[in-house]
Amino acid sequence: MRSTMVEKVDVAVIGGGPAGMTAASRIKRLKPELRVAVFERSGYVSYAPCGLPYYLGGLVDSLEHLVHYPVRVFTEERGIEVYTRTEVVEVGDGYLRARDASGERTYEWGKLLIATGARPKVPPVEGVDLEGVFTLRVLEDGEKARRYLEKATRVAVVGGGYIGLEVAENLVRAGKTVLLFEVLDHVFPAVDPDMALLVEKELARNGVELHLGEGLKGIHGRDRVESLETTKGEYKVDAVFIATGVAPETRLAEKLGVKKGSTGALSVDKSMRTNVDDVYAAGDVAEALNLVTGKNDWFPLAPVANKMGYVAGAAMAGLKAEFPGAVGTSITKVFGLEVGRAGLTTARAQQEGFDPVSVMINANSKASYYPGSSAMSVKLIADRRTGQLLGGQIIGGDGVLARLNSLAVLLSFRARVEDAFFSDLGYAPPFSPVWDPIVTAARVLLGKIREA
Amino acid sequence: MRSTMVEKVDVAVIGGGPAGMTAASRIKRLKPELRVAVFERSGYVSYAPCGLPYYLGGLVDSLEHLVHYPVRVFTEERGIEVYTRTEVVEVGDGYLRARDASGERTYEWGKLLIATGARPKVPPVEGVDLEGVFTLRVLEDGEKARRYLEKATRVAVVGGGYIGLEVAENLVRAGKTVLLFEVLDHVFPAVDPDMALLVEKELARNGVELHLGEGLKGIHGRDRVESLETTKGEYKVDAVFIATGVAPETRLAEKLGVKKGSTGALSVDKSMRTNVDDVYAAGDVAEALNLVTGKNDWFPLAPVANKMGYVAGAAMAGLKAEFPGAVGTSITKVFGLEVGRAGLTTARAQQEGFDPVSVMINANSKASYYPGSSAMSVKLIADRRTGQLLGGQIIGGDGVLARLNSLAVLLSFRARVEDAFFSDLGYAPPFSPVWDPIVTAARVLLGKIREA
Numbered sequence: 001m002r003s004t005m006v007e008k009v010d011v012a013v014i015g016g017g018p019a020g021m022t023a024a025s026r027i028k029r030l031k032p033e034l035r036v037a038v039f040e041r042s043g044y045v046s047y048a049p050c051g052l053p054y055y056l057g058g059l060v061d062s063l064e065h066l067v068h069y070p071v072r073v074f075t076e077e078r079g080i081e082v083y084t085r086t087e088v089v090e091v092g093d094g095y096l097r098a099r100d101a102s103g104e105r106t107y108e109w110g111k112l113l114i115a116t117g118a119r120p121k122v123p124p125v126e127g128v129d130l131e132g133v134f135t136l137r138v139l140e141d142g143e144k145a146r147r148y149l150e151k152a153t154r155v156a157v158v159g160g161g162y163i164g165l166e167v168a169e170n171l172v173r174a175g176k177t178v179l180l181f182e183v184l185d186h187v188f189p190a191v192d193p194d195m196a197l198l199v200e201k202e203l204a205r206n207g208v209e210l211h212l213g214e215g216l217k218g219i220h221g222r223d224r225v226e227s228l229e230t231t232k233g234e235y236k237v238d239a240v241f242i243a244t245g246v247a248p249e250t251r252l253a254e255k256l257g258v259k260k261g262s263t264g265a266l267s268v269d270k271s272m273r274t275n276v277d278d279v280y281a282a283g284d285v286a287e288a289l290n291l292v293t294g295k296n297d298w299f300p301l302a303p304v305a306n307k308m309g310y311v312a313g314a315a316m317a318g319l320k321a322e323f324p325g326a327v328g329t330s331i332t333k334v335f336g337l338e339v340g341r342a343g344l345t346t347a348r349a350q351q352e353g354f355d356p357v358s359v360m361i362n363a364n365s366k367a368s369y370y371p372g373s374s375a376m377s378v379k380l381i382a383d384r385r386t387g388q389l390l391g392g393q394i395i396g397g398d399g400v401l402a403r404l405n406s407l408a409v410l411l412s413f414r415a416r417v418e419d420a421f422f423s424d425l426g427y428a429p430p431f432s433p434v435w436d437p438i439v440t441a442a443r444v445l446l447g448k449i450r451e452a
Numbered sequence: 453m454r455s456t457m458v459e460k461v462d463v464a465v466i467g468g469g470p471a472g473m474t475a476a477s478r479i480k481r482l483k484p485e486l487r488v489a490v491f492e493r494s495g496y497v498s499y500a501p502c503g504l505p506y507y508l509g510g511l512v513d514s515l516e517h518l519v520h521y522p523v524r525v526f527t528e529e530r531g532i533e534v535y536t537r538t539e540v541v542e543v544g545d546g547y548l549r550a551r552d553a554s555g556e557r558t559y560e561w562g563k564l565l566i567a568t569g570a571r572p573k574v575p576p577v578e579g580v581d582l583e584g585v586f587t588l589r590v591l592e593d594g595e596k597a598r599r600y601l602e603k604a605t606r607v608a609v610v611g612g613g614y615i616g617l618e619v620a621e622n623l624v625r626a627g628k629t630v631l632l633f634e635v636l637d638h639v640f641p642a643v644d645p646d647m648a649l650l651v652e653k654e655l656a657r658n659g660v661e662l663h664l665g666e667g668l669k670g671i672h673g674r675d676r677v678e679s680l681e682t683t684k685g686e687y688k689v690d691a692v693f694i695a696t697g698v699a700p701e702t703r704l705a706e707k708l709g710v711k712k713g714s715t716g717a718l719s720v721d722k723s724m725r726t727n728v729d730d731v732y733a734a735g736d737v738a739e740a741l742n743l744v745t746g747k748n749d750w751f752p753l754a755p756v757a758n759k760m761g762y763v764a765g766a767a768m769a770g771l772k773a774e775f776p777g778a779v780g781t782s783i784t785k786v787f788g789l790e791v792g793r794a795g796l797t798t799a800r801a802q803q804e805g806f807d808p809v810s811v812m813i814n815a816n817s818k819a820s821y822y823p824g825s826s827a828m829s830v831k832l833i834a835d836r837r838t839g840q841l842l843g844g845q846i847i848g849g850d851g852v853l854a855r856l857n858s859l860a861v862l863l864s865f866r867a868r869v870e871d872a873f874f875s876d877l878g879y880a881p882p883f884s885p886v887w888d889p890i891v892t893a894a895r896v897l898l899g900k901i902r903e904a
Contacts, residue, residue, distance in 0.1 A: 050879075050886070068886075162880075303886055303888070310895075331880045369500075405858035405877045405878055406861050409865075410861055415865075422864075424756065424780070424860050425781060427783065432783075434755055
């Protein structure tokens with residue numbers, strides 16, 4: 001019976017992550033009379049998968065803490081229909097079919113938001129389906145992994161990006177022996193190799209067994225993980241975390257005829273409209289403008305997703321709203337180091353046709369005489385011809401976000417190195433040297449550009 | 453004999469603080485052949501008076517730590533002539549007379565930089581010259597005060613600005629009973645009253661006896677301070693710190709015919725030239741453009757002074773160099789609170805003819821589920837008509853500089869509230885909620901502007 005019923009909603013949102021829930025909330029706020037329904041595969045909406053590594057390490061003791069708002073806030077307070085544990089299995093012109101434990105149902109929609117996010121990329125090798133192999137996407141993944149880890153002592157992490165690094169740190173925190181495998185020569189390709197080196201030292205200092213330049217060949221075991229095979233050897237491990245990047249979850253959208261951009265994510269205009277009438281996309285599934293290059297790019301990061309959702313919601317409610325773009329700002333903690341980056345790396349700047357020139361300086365996080373000051377390394381990259389600031393990377397014991405955020409705003413205004421030098425950043429002995437590390441780096445970079 | 457000798461220098465710099473030493477270093481770097489002489493009244497150059505409160509509190513155990521570079525770095529490594537404990541007693545067209553312990557000497561200069569800084573304003577009341585009354589300007593002031601404090605138990609601080617607050621905190625740290633007097637109704641007029649209230653609570657929580665709306669009438673004692681009299685009463689105290697603001701030290705410059713601007717500081721162009729040929733001014737003695745108002749303003753803060761010195765040095769060496777201006781960014785620590793501000797307060801915005809609209813939001817410094825997250829209050833002020841961001845104030849237990857620096861760069865680009873909302877600031881659970889407090893405040897402010 002139930003599967004033959006057809007419900008009509010004004011707006012259907014596929015995906016209850018940051019973009020989807022922000023958009024749905026915005027629409028109901030602006031147009032309370034609209035019927036808005038959100039379909040989410042997992043058991044949670046408005047969740048913070050970024051917190052999962054800390055749940056594994058025990059810093060966060062309950063998954064409930066990773067939920068920004070429970071479902072009832074959206075349903076009762078905001079009047080949004082939320083269908084969790086519900087998978088959209090088909091989507092077509094003006095309708096979709098959703099399946100939950102009780103069966104299937106068809107919904108007709110006036111407008112559709114695709115907020116399906118990104119999914120972990122899993123290398124196509126033998127054994128990735130074995131028990132004891134994990135990826136972290138939805139909260140349930142964290143729950144399963146944490147339970148499994150109780151009986152694991154040696155754990156492999158495959159992939160040295162954000163998630164791999166955060167998982168490695170937290171596994172060490174949980175008392176595991178951790179082997180980190182990265183197919184490239186350095187961890188963390190979001191920063192230049194000279195900066196990645198600092199991260200690698202910190203990993204080693206904290207007991208992570210680092211395997212660089214080793215690709216995953218397979219995972220072996222009878223019923224569950226027993227070993228991991230790479231291009232260089234085989235390692236006995238009890239569990240494996242795969243963190244080899246993410247890909248936009250575009251499959252449903254493609255069936256609707258939504259076009260992808262050059263990054264592989266969905267192509268949208270500034271109001272989050274796709275090429276298909278009344279179909280919008282926001283969050284990790286969609287592209288956004290890179291304010292440094294002026295070209296479309298892909299930023300699968302929660303703050304960007306939230307803002308895209310906010311714009312999509314406003315636009316779907318009939319307001320003029322535009323998402324200007326992003327600069328790829330991100331930060332992570334790797335044991336005692338804070339690692340931030342924004343804009344382009346040197347390699348990426350070259351690919352984009354810039355003529356990158358860079359400096360790396362060492363500074364103190366606070367006035368050198370103030371207790372608790374720690375060492376900080378700042379790398380700034382600019383275009384030699386125009387002096388445009390292209391990107392930067394900051395690694396230190398504390399105070400990294402303060403420098404990163406100033407850099408991020410500078411980049412979004414397409415600032416020149418000179419603008420960075422003249423930035424009027426906050427100073428007092430407990431917070432900064434009188435020449436802020438960003439200002440110092442800009443001063444040195446200015447000199448290098450002028451001499452050239 | 454010695455007083456009749458005349459020395460010739462290419463550049464004379466009056467004042468060995470941040471602006472003077474930065475300028476002198478820059479000139480010698482660009483034109484090593486020039487003879488550059490710096491005249492400094494105190495025994496130190498390149499010192500950090502901002503560190504003096506922490507020396508009083510014992511966090512910094514030696515005054516030497518407050519010297520960025522000892523004199524010999526400037527003389528031996530950089531080839532600058534440095535005359536400490538030397539006061540310039542007269543300055544005229546192309547010459548100056550300097551006096552030290554051994555007598556007076558005349559110097560002819562080709563170019564002159566006035567970097568005389570600012571001096572503490574001392575209320576013209578009885579007893580300010582008594583033993584046990586202190587201001588903090590040069591390192592020697594800190595030395596005398598610290599020694600005197602050894603036998604003091606009750607100490608009054610007059611003035612609730614940066615220095616007053618920092619001194620109060622450090623006197624508590626040193627075990628003193630501290631009475632803080634502010635003539636206005638709130639401490640810290642650099643922030644709006646609602647934000648100042650948070651600071652006042654923190655002072656009270658830490659045992660500072662707060663006296664608001666009490667003006668200083670006199671200081672009494674036979675040989676040394678015994679009591680302090682205000683408009684409301686008399687208080688027994690052993691020592692008094694006067695921190696009722698600073699004024700630009702323009703006296704020498706005025707004798708040369710250098711014009712002052714409306715702020716009372718010296719008027720300069722973007723290359724730090726005064727109205728008198730070959731005479732430049734930089735640092736706390738000079739005005740700078742306020743990038744928010746577009747008018748000249750006065751920013752007696754070390755980072756601004758340093759950059760003005762850098763520009764003055766380059767300009768005096770014959771390079772094209774311009775100081776774009778500042779936005780009045782500053783930060784201080786008041787016990788467990790970090791207090792930052794940039795741009796205009798609400799009151800100042802009104803004075804400047806804006807139509808200010810503001811919001812104050814409460815947020816977490818980190819993801820709410822991450823250990824160690826603390827409460828943060830963010831106030832943003834914008835112009836209702838244009839949406840231009842005018843200023844902001846941030847108070848919290850940690851992470852204030854990260855928000856302040858993004859605000860500072862936004863202000864310097866004359867950003868609108870929308871730009872602040874779309875700032876691509878760094879996020880990870882150990883550093884920030886997914887909606888950065890600045891972004892959240894901008895979102896709420898946007899709503900308020902639109903509704904209006």
